[in-house]
Amino acid sequence: MTSSNRITSxxxxxxxxxxxxxxxxxxxxxxAVETAPEASELxxxxxxxxxxxxxxxxxxxxxxxxxxxVAPVQLTPAQFSVLLLLDANPGRNQTEIATTxxxxxxxxxxxxxxxxxxxxxxxxxxxxxxxxxxxxLTDKGRATLARAKKLVATRHEDRLTELLxxxxxxxxxxxxxxxxxxx
Amino acid sequence: MTSSNRITSxxxxxxxxxxxxxxxxxxxxxxAVETAPEASELxxxxxxxxxxxxxxxxxxxxxxxxxxxVAPVQLTPAQFSVLLLLDANPGRNQTEIATTxxxxxxxxxxxxxxxxxxxxxxxxxxxxxxxxxxxxLTDKGRATLARAKKLVATRHEDRLTELLxxxxxxxxxxxxxxxxxxx
Numbered sequence: 001m002t003s004s005n006r007i008t009s010x011x012x013x014x015x016x017x018x019x020x021x022x023x024x025x026x027x028x029x030x031x032a033v034e035t036a037p038e039a040s041e042l043x044x045x046x047x048x049x050x051x052x053x054x055x056x057x058x059x060x061x062x063x064x065x066x067x068x069x070v071a072p073v074q075l076t077p078a079q080f081s082v083l084l085l086l087d088a089n090p091g092r093n094q095t096e097i098a099t100t101x102x103x104x105x106x107x108x109x110x111x112x113x114x115x116x117x118x119x120x121x122x123x124x125x126x127x128x129x130x131x132x133x134x135x136x137l138t139d140k141g142r143a144t145l146a147r148a149k150k151l152v153a154t155r156h157e158d159r160l161t162e163l164l165x166x167x168x169x170x171x172x173x174x175x176x177x178x179x180x181x182x183x
Numbered sequence: 184m185t186s187s188n189r190i191t192s193x194x195x196x197x198x199x200x201x202x203x204x205x206x207x208x209x210x211x212x213x214x215a216v217e218t219a220p221e222a223s224e225l226x227x228x229x230x231x232x233x234x235x236x237x238x239x240x241x242x243x244x245x246x247x248x249x250x251x252x253v254a255p256v257q258l259t260p261a262q263f264s265v266l267l268l269l270d271a272n273p274g275r276n277q278t279e280i281a282t283t284x285x286x287x288x289x290x291x292x293x294x295x296x297x298x299x300x301x302x303x304x305x306x307x308x309x310x311x312x313x314x315x316x317x318x319x320l321t322d323k324g325r326a327t328l329a330r331a332k333k334l335v336a337t338r339h340e341d342r343l344t345e346l347l348x349x350x351x352x353x354x355x356x357x358x359x360x361x362x363x364x365x366x
Contacts, residue, residue: 088228
């Protein structure tokens, strides 16, 4: 391992994407400073050309910001999407909602337990099929959703639009939808 | 719950993104057919305008396709990114690699255990700091990476480029990098 002190090139214009990773996440006792006083940024190489990697980094950053912006009403992105879908489709069953959102059944049951425990939605047996659960928002759920929508729009989505520009933002949304639908 | 049989509008041009969710994921005994013989697609409503949701759906689809395309060498997207980064930065330490990729320390240790167990990389104590681990690809790791890179390029990334068009694909990559870096 004689190459352990190799110093990588400081010219890494294509490597900024991931180099902004929060540096303290890897653990409290990270010995980076002691072991590599000469450490420079790593070369991202072909990683910077991988669409999947870029998608994941952007998605993680957007979700992190979402959680921060929506903290006053304590909703995760997935919970917010469930509430939005229940609001737009009252009285549909659990399987339809989970399938539409692409959420696995066990995860969805746990999520509904949490939302119902907070009084935001209710599950009732379907009168036509006792094995099926119908989902409805409660008044509290609708009020929480309304508050969350305002927070998401003003603190989160508006800032994304500002960062990218309206046209680029729309183009991005369209390409992402194309990938989800057609790839 | 008198609205349980409500039929939603069939005109949902904005809802296609998530409606393509694999319908069988939600569980083997999904009673959707029995409970809602008249079921139509759900209204996506404001969900179709949420960038975070679109990012997550696209990322899941791309990762799913990646796993399928790279199945011959059995690498996850995260494992592939680690091998790429080790190849471009031999002799850097564990903390630097994990931090650059934004992978949490416990997850990264588990991932290295798996990669080292397959003989794709080795961890050695740093001569300058015994608490630090230096990471290197093995010959087998380099060979596996080379094979994976070909699979990713020809089966996966090329198809994404074909779907979006080269210019759009480049614009997408650039916007995702901007979000990860500046949002």
